[in-house]
Amino acid sequence: MPRFTAGSPAADGGFGHLRAEFELPDSFTADVLAEAEAAGVDPRETVGEDATDLPLVTIDPPGAKDLDQAMQLSRRGDGFRVQYAIADLGTFVAPGGPVDREARRRGQTLYLPDGNVPLHPPVLSEGAASLLPGEIRSAVLWTIDLDSRGEPVATRVRRALVRSTEQFDYETVQAALEAGTAHPSITALPELGRLRRELAVRRGAVELQLPEQAVNGGAGDGWALGTRPRNDVDAWNAEISLLTGMAAATMMIDARVGVLRTLPEADDDSIAWLRRSAQALGIEWPDATSVSQLLAGLDPARPESMALYTCTTRLLRGAGYTSFAGELPPSTTHAGIGAPYAHVTAPIRRLVDRFAAEVCLAVSADHDVPEWVRAALPNLPLLMSTSDSLAARVERACIDQVEAWMMAQRIGGTFEAVVLRADEARAEILVEDPLVMGKCAGENLPEGARITVRLTAVDVVKRKVSFERA
Structure with a gap:
């Protein structure tokens, strides 16, 4: 795969210019860091229930340190039991304090090829709050019982002490499952994952299996574009998160208070x-x-x-967030999932999850939702939508920049491509090697066809590449 060498004068070896363009913060203020340091205390001092006997495991990309979720799956009669532990930021972040105020400004962690812009200081996100193996942590522990079809029949959520036993990545788990050597806590993942996928199709969930671009490399190796691998384990793991998000949404709707991720039905x-x-x-x-x-x-x-x-x-345009306290909104469904859904499984990386978790904890315990949570609900939809928009623009800019760097020396070259979408004068194309998306000039190009294209122009500053049909 062609690579753009880091350190070239055109790129300056990194993405600092994009950080400046989008005005991304490069650090935390002293008061935020001080509060985060002080908050990283032993969770055994504040959390009562001890669930450290559960053999939980995490499945994340290789090298991940901000571990939000740990699971144990088991058979329960002819059904299943899901124990799903979610990092508990609520035990570390004081409402209205410096860490909380800064997190509300940021909204979510932003990921760039040369390092992320975290939602929380690393002492929390990669340390005290992260479900690292062998460490006792406070967690929001979901217990979801399912029948033989994979449908939930009972849900409980509470704070508990947990200890992850192993940290795995997707490819390692996939290989272990195929070899019959998987950890006992995830041997049920294929069966339950397939059942949940079948239910998703029956619900009307929309899954697009488009190749996902990713920037690889860095440091002395240079930058290159590739695809982000997605195997069966990745899909099945996502189903456990979706299951929990749907359980959370049901809980909030029944209690008539919360914040949902919503998407209108296609017309x-x-x-x-x-x-x-x-x-x-x-x-x-x-x-x-x-x-x-x-x-x-x-x-x-x-x-x-x-x-x-x-x-x-x-069909998937218009996703947003809907908060409510009292009267239910006109629509509570996420059309892409085919059911009501809420973000609750990634609080280290996404702000709204912390507030949604607090709602579910209160509802499950038959307590009033804390007033500081109720007060925040009306502001969360705009805050998160703004943050989502920024994250999407930053990710696209990073990919576009690497595309431009990689292709700058190949003007005039020809490539095989697939026409994804076309109008009368031009088309959106996917070049397959290297994996680049761009615009191609040409009249009435046939959608879905494989064509040969010629690279006609590259603007490294504007991050644009242009093709014509060869």
Whole structure:
């Protein structure tokens, strides 16, 4: 794979110019750091229930230090029991204090190829709050019992002391499951994960299997673009998080207080447009087949599938957050998931999860939701939507920058590409090697087709690459 060498005058070896462009903070103030240091006390002093006997394990990308979730899955009769421990930021962050105020300004952790911009000081996010193996930690512990179909029948959540026993990554777990040597706490993951995926399709969940670009390398190796691998374990692990988020949403709706992640249903015109796109791509779509069922049956390796996945992103526009206290909002559903859903499983990296967790803890214990949480709910939707927008723009800028760096010396070269989406004068294309997305000039380019394109221009400063059909 072609690489752009770090240290070149064009790139200055890193992404400092993007940090400056987006005005990203490069540190925490002294009062925030001081409070974070003081908050990292032994959780046994403040948390009563001891669940350290649970053999929890974490599954994260290699080298991750900000570990939000640990799990233990087991059979329960002909069903399952999920023990899901979530990092408990509520025991460390004082409402209205310096860490809380700074977290509200940031909204979430931003990830750049040369280092992240964390939501919380690393002494918490990578230390005292992180569910690191062998360490006793305070956690928001979810216990979810499911029947033989994978449907939840009982949910309980409370604060507890936990201790993760192992830290795994996706590829290690995938290999262990295939070899029959997986840790006992996750041997049920394939069966439960498949059941939950089947339920997702029946709910109408929309999953797009588009290749996800990622920036690799750095330091002396240079920067390169590749794909972020997604194996079965990644998908099954995500289902456990989604299960918990849906359980949290149900709890909040029943209590008529909380904050949900929402997405409106696609309108009839959008569905009709997608059907016309499928027909143009030669994809058969029976009348009785839902969008979810259609997408689940496509082969992601085929170019027409990638083109239809890209078209389907139109159905997923308009995601946001909805808070309420008392009267329920007109819509509580996330159309992409096919059910009500709330963010509760990543509080180290995302602000809203801490507040949603406090709502669920109170509801599960039949207590009043703390007033400081109620007071924050109306402001969370705008704060998180603004933060999500910034995170998306930063991620896109980093990828666009590496694309421009990599392609700057290849103007005039030809590449094989797939047409993802097209209008009369140009198209959005995916170059397959190296993995680059760009615009291609050309009239009436056929969506879903493989074509040869020529790189006509690269603007490193504006992070733009342009192609034409060869």
